[in-house]
Amino acid sequence: MNGSLWSIPYEFWCYLGVMALGIAGLLGRRPVYPLIAVGVMAVRAWLDMTGRHPAGGWLQPIIGVAYFWFNVLPPFVLGGAAYIWRDRIPRSGWLLAGLVAATLIAAHLPLADPPRLVLTRLLLPPTLVYGVLYLAFHPRLHMGDAARYGDFSYGTYLYAFPIQQMLAVLLRGKVAFPVYLGAAMVCSLAAGVASWYLVERWFLPRIRSGPRHEKDARPLAEEATLVAP
Known part of the structure; x- marks a missing residue:
């Protein structure tokens, strides 16, 4: 076990990905981040529905566990999307409450896995990202200080x-x-x-x-x- 240090290789590759988007001239284009997020989450849903959990093979020592990327990438990419779309995304307590409620309901639906798991994992990243940013930039919390x-x-x-x-x-x-x-x-x-x-x-x-x-x-x-x- 290496505590918090496990995240460093994943962070490194994420930042290289951001650099690649910048070099390609795609970093500031609004559709890019949402499309990447939707694509990654769709692949994750397919993997879960079919019971596949790829390890990465010979690339694993370099990029980490391949399947774990589907935990890391959605929040990271959605955070980038929130930044790009910051002038369009409303700050709404009702929206946050709805996302939290939908995620909790999905996690407790009377369904067998993997459908229940897939639905919960589709809702969790946007709920987490929106909730963190909602609280971090709430005018009454003054977290900027x-x-x-x-x-x-x-x-x-x-x-x-x-x-x-x-x-x-x-x-x-x-x-x-x-x-x-x-x-x-x-x-x-x-x-x-x-x-x-x-x-x-x-x-x-x-x-x-x-x-x-x-x-x-x-x-x-x-x-x-x-x-x-």
């Missing part, structure tokens, strides 16, 4: 598992679990802060990595809202 001093989230996520493992070895049998947990959280956050200031911020435009007043002086429309009010 969460990264006012820097975006430490990815570094914290990335280094948390190795730090937990090192502390588990160093502190085994020496401290109570709450102490271990607190130490792991503090060290992981410190690693995230260091990662932001030493590495990540230098690969972003100045407007996104600079001080707070620089961001306020030249606000980016795409950062102001992702799901249009």
Whole structure:
């Protein structure tokens, strides 16, 4: 087991895919992301209905488990679609409630699998993506201030598992679990802060990595809202 590190190869290939779309001149075209998402989810439905779970063969060490891509790609691509269509997608609590209700109903339908599983997996990615963006950009939650001093989230996520493992070895049998947990959280956050200031911020435009007043002086429309009010 490698904790959170399993996601890194998948993220790497996803970003290469985005780069390929950009090179091909397709990145900003509105139909591209929805079509990719629909295609991937349709293939996933076919695989589930026919009981196929491809591993990837000789490509598995390079691209990961092939079948698992059908878990990873739909939310990633739908997130890109939400960004491209951010001026058209309404922010609606009723829509979110409807998506959540439809997903829960699908998961508990009196049907045998795989039909029930397929229907649930078709509804879950758009529900998850819309729900996350609805909450993240809700005007009353003010989550935009969460990264006012820097975006430490990815570094914290990335280094948390190795730090937990090192502390588990160093502190085994020496401290109570709450102490271990607190130490792991503090060290992981410190690693995230260091990662932001030493590495990540230098690969972003100045407007996104600079001080707070620089961001306020030249606000980016795409950062102001992702799901249009």
